[in-house]
Amino acid sequence: MKGIFVGTLFVIAILLLIVGGIFFIVFSNQYINLKVSLKSSEILKDVDVVEIVKRGLEIAYRYSFLQSAYYTGNLGGYKDEISALEWRKYHCTYFPNSYLSNLEENVKYYIKEYFKNLENFIFSEPNVNIVLSYINGELSEAKMEVYFDKPLNYSKYFFSIYDNPNRTILNLPINYFKLYNESKKAFIDDDPIKRSIEDAISRMDSNCKNILVGNVCEYNLRSADEVLNERCPNAIERLKDNIRKEIQSLADSLNINIDIDTIVLKYTSESHYTLRESEDCGCKRSIKIDDEDKCIEYYKKYYNLNYNYNYFAAVKAIITFILRDDYYLIYDPYYGNVNFRNLLLKFNVTTSNDYGWRPI
Amino acid sequence: MKGQIAPFDIGIMMIALAFLVVIFLFLSIFIETRAQVNVNIIYDTNEANRILTSLISLNYSSKNVYELISSIEYTDDPNFIKFLNESLYGYFDYTPKCYKLTLDSTTILDFKNEGYSGDCKKTRFSAKIPIFTPYNKINPVKYLYLNYER
Numbered sequence: 001m002k003g004i005f006v007g008t009l010f011v012i013a014i015l016l017l018i019v020g021g022i023f024f025i026v027f028s029n030q031y032i033n034l035k036v037s038l039k040s041s042e043i044l045k046d047v048d049v050v051e052i053v054k055r056g057l058e059i060a061y062r063y064s065f066l067q068s069a070y071y072t073g074n075l076g077g078y079k080d081e082i083s084a085l086e087w088r089k090y091h092c093t094y095f096p097n098s099y100l101s102n103l104e105e106n107v108k109y110y111i112k113e114y115f116k117n118l119e120n121f122i123f124s125e126p127n128v129n130i131v132l133s134y135i136n137g138e139l140s141e142a143k144m145e146v147y148f149d150k151p152l153n154y155s156k157y158f159f160s161i162y163d164n165p166n167r168t169i170l171n172l173p174i175n176y177f178k179l180y181n182e183s184k185k186a187f188i189d190d191d192p193i194k195r196s197i198e199d200a201i202s203r204m205d206s207n208c209k210n211i212l213v214g215n216v217c218e219y220n221l222r223s224a225d226e227v228l229n230e231r232c233p234n235a236i237e238r239l240k241d242n243i244r245k246e247i248q249s250l251a252d253s254l255n256i257n258i259d260i261d262t263i264v265l266k267y268t269s270e271s272h273y274t275l276r277e278s279e280d281c282g283c284k285r286s287i288k289i290d291d292e293d294k295c296i297e298y299y300k301k302y303y304n305l306n307y308n309y310n311y312f313a314a315v316k317a318i319i320t321f322i323l324r325d326d327y328y329l330i331y332d333p334y335y336g337n338v339n340f341r342n343l344l345l346k347f348n349v350t351t352s353n354d355y356g357w358r359p360i
Numbered sequence: 361m362k363g364q365i366a367p368f369d370i371g372i373m374m375i376a377l378a379f380l381v382v383i384f385l386f387l388s389i390f391i392e393t394r395a396q397v398n399v400n401i402i403y404d405t406n407e408a409n410r411i412l413t414s415l416i417s418l419n420y421s422s423k424n425v426y427e428l429i430s431s432i433e434y435t436d437d438p439n440f441i442k443f444l445n446e447s448l449y450g451y452f453d454y455t456p457k458c459y460k461l462t463l464d465s466t467t468i469l470d471f472k473n474e475g476y477s478g479d480c481k482k483t484r485f486s487a488k489i490p491i492f493t494p495y496n497k498i499n500p501v502k503y504l505y506l507n508y509e510r
Contacts, residue, residue, distance in 0.1 A: 022383060023387075026391065030391075033394065033398055044409070045409045052489045056430075059430060063493075110495055329434055
């Protein structure tokens with residue numbers, strides 16, 4: 001009986017060990033499976049996140065281009081405020097020949113701003129290349145290639161996902177690029193504001209430019225300023241108004257905005273006459289010299305006295321070419337908000353009707 | 361009788377075998393059930409993300425939904441909202457108790473079935489994905505949230 005009892009105990013012990021082993025293996029497997037499931041679930045969720053970001057990259061690049069186009073356009077095609085120059089300073093012109101690379105640099109900046117705000121993503125330095133295509137000398141297509149040296153990396157505690165962030169953005173607004181050519185033609189190759197000033201001066205009344213005083217006795221002689229003030233009152237103010245009107249008409253004809261920042265005017269005068277003694281101009285006038293009354297005599301007369309006036313104007317203007325029909329959602333740091341705005345090209349010019357005179 | 365197994369021992373072994381068979385059967389059913397539960401966990405936890413990914417990938421009148429959602433704060437198109445609502449509703453094979461689609465703090469869609477009294481924010485089913493919005497200095501990347509309750 002003792003042998004049977006020991007044998008039974010032995011079988012039960014083995015049975016318990018087997019059952020215990022099975023349970024241990026099964027439950028530890030369950031634990032592992034559960035962890036695998038949860039991690040798989042986490043990976044699947046993050047794959048969706050990466051997928052959405054991938055879909056959004058093209059949109060982020062397009063927004064970056066628009067923001068860069070707006071910012072660079074506001075600086076006349078220059079990269080930043082520090083490097084921005086007036087397009088014209090009298091006879092010197094400063095067209096931003098590198099406007100495309102400035103645009104590309106600013107696109108890079110905005111793309112990086114987007115990436116900075118993404119959680120768990122790592123992007124290498126972006127490269128941006130704007131490609132313009134021409135057919136028969138006419139701009140026909142503009143596209144932007146955004147490419148990276150390394151794939152994007154989405155990392156979490158226990159996994160990393162790699163993917164290709166390179167994209168080509170097609171159909172950039174070609175009219176924006178055309179603005180640069182139009183503006184160059186209008187304000188670098190030519191100086192229409194100088195012409196406007198010249199037109200305004202040429203349209204002044206003739207009695208503001210040339211005044212025939214006639215024959216005047218020496219003691220009745222009045223200065224060129226006095227005569228101008230009498231025959232052509234407020235000449236400078238009137239000329240200023242005329243210049244404003246001419247510039248506005250220029251703006252209307254080009255369908256652009258021109259805001260006059262500063263306008264400085266002056267005139268010079270020349271007199272033409274023959275001066276000789278005349279019997280009818282006898283005059284004695286008593287004036288004090290060293291506390292003594294002395295008498296000065298005037299006998300001379302100005303014959304055919306004629307005053308000529310030359311006018312000069314210098315203007316600093318802010319020129320804005322606007323893509324009026326196209327609105328985009330763009331952030332303006334001045335207003336501090338995003339709104340539907342036009343792309344534009346804005347630059348300053350300073351000019352005058354005489355490049356030798358540079359008061360601004 | 362040496363070398364023969366005693367009937368008692370055979371009885372014990374039969375009982376042990378039967379016990380093991382029962383244990384194996386039980387564990388097989390248990391493993392199968394657990395496996396199904398795990399698959400359901402994966403499916404459920406990923407469902408909201410899948411719906412959101414599908415929704416974002418749709419097109420609406422020659423534009424993609426992603427772009428329209430990213431600029432939704434600046435536009436007011438009731439037809440697009442209607443389209444989103446119908447599309448999202450179509451993803452459910454049951455009538456949800458509630459669902460809510462928000463872009464950061466902007467609520468785009470908000471549906472509550474009769475009898476549901478919660479705010480549909482901290483729901484069992486939820487997804488959160490980053491969206492590139494028109495550039496602004498403060499926050500150019502916003503998050504699109506989908507919450508719903510079955």
